[in-house]
Amino acid sequence: MKNILNKFFPAITVSALLLAGCQKMSKPDLGEYPEDANPPGGPLSFYVAFDGTTDNNLKNAVDSIRANYPSDNPLTSVDGISGKAIKGETAKYVKYIKPNDWAITAKSFTVSSWFKRDGQTKNNENGNGPEYILSFRAANDYNWSNGNFLFFLEGNNAACGVKLYIQSKNGDGWLTWEGGQMIAGLLDNKWHHIAAVYNAPTSTMTLYIDGVANPNTKVWGTHGDLNLDDEKIAEVRIGRGPRNDSEADGAAGWLQSSFKGEIDQVRLYSTALTAAEVQSLFVNKK
Template sequence: MRIKNFQIISKGALAAMLLLSACQKMNRPGLGNYPKDTNPPGGALKFYVAFDGTTTNPLMNAVDSIRANFASDNPLASIAGVNGKAVQGENKKFIKYAKPNDWADLSRSFTISAWFKRNGQTKNNTGTNGPEYIMSFKASTGHWSGSSLLVFLEGDNAAGQVKVMVADKTGDNWFTWENSNASTIPGLLDNNWHHMVLTYNSSNSTMTLYIDGVANSKTRTWGTHGAVVFDAEKITEVRIGAGPGTGYDTDDWLSSTFKGGIDQVRMYSTVLTQAEITALFTGKQ
């Protein structure tokens, strides 16, 4: 009799637990249909947002397809992208995620891929000339920028610059394609969709920039640094379309937001080959 009572109580407790669990999940958008990419479990593609959702829920439209990782905020409008939908960057607005899944934990070498469309001079949030961010990782790392990753563009219709900063557990480095080394990129900000890929190869500590499937002849090297080891626990926010700063009403360059289109953001824990990068470009992925 005691065993029977114990079983009844256990079933009732289980039912209550299931009901409570269901209620707790109601604050999160239902999974539904969202863009997916071919990537085996544990594959190199660790974070992927296509922005192709067509629902009235902006969080659903910005879901990361690798782990159904929903943005915590998406105030950006949906626009026609290079392939399906994209998002339109806006002054003082950007998309937030808590983490880049396990990309920062596992990436010793890496690839970042994204499509963007920007017309003319990049601006800070107050309208003065300055950088505009494809993405950044806000982090409590102790780094002066308050970040562990910055990827941004700067320039005008005539020539654009690409600048990347990586800060890991042992140091930081800038990888730049800019005026000082005569490697600015014409046509980068000409109001057309362009594909940008950045690969960091730990075997030679070198970052390579690809624009529209073509590798820039000027690679950038982080001395003999080797493998990147991010302090993943200290990444507090992944931002698409903004720097890590909070001075949105000032001309603070670290708080600037992107004012163009962004589409097909991907992060891999390996270095993609030229053939793989070409496939992404020709497939508009």
């Protein structure tokens, strides 16, 4: 079990989830899955631990907040930072319909994940390119990228860029650590924790690597609240960019690229976690 920040949030039970009517009856039986301690309507909006050990890949990638199964999970289960994780492959990814109510409720936010990758990131044609931890595919060509939330790595172990692109109702913005701010040691075939924390009142984002805040804080102008358009989110993807193989995007498919390493414990919070809370995720391997 990967129970998050027990001292901050009370536990939610499986029975409570069932009474709330959140289980999709057309999906596999609920069974057992990792829970995060988080009350209904709490700050943790979406959480996938990949801890299932069944022969049903949908069960192994259940979103624990709403007991929602992915619509597809073609990826292999491997040992993670704690319990199980997924191993990325070219052109494959785990997909969900929505990030629950995250896009509706989040003003400030935190995106958090563990990852393990060895060496240079590659596009799906094996040239140098980005690899996506998480993306949201946009509906009806809403955006030039066909996506409204992109979170990816690009580089090698000597210097790796971390990049977020967000399309909100207010406009779009890039929040990136690249060029002279690229980070060494991220792609050394070891598990690393990454968290990007956006504070709406100051329009600032702080990047945490292995529990430590990067000194280069980013400012999204005077954007304020996240203000995503939930109706324009067509699909949540773990391990791939927002475009499909049939959609040309130039530069050897940088918007199609998939993660070739391993991913564990993807979380979306509708609040800006404190430095102590991010540190707890890292120290306790959550």
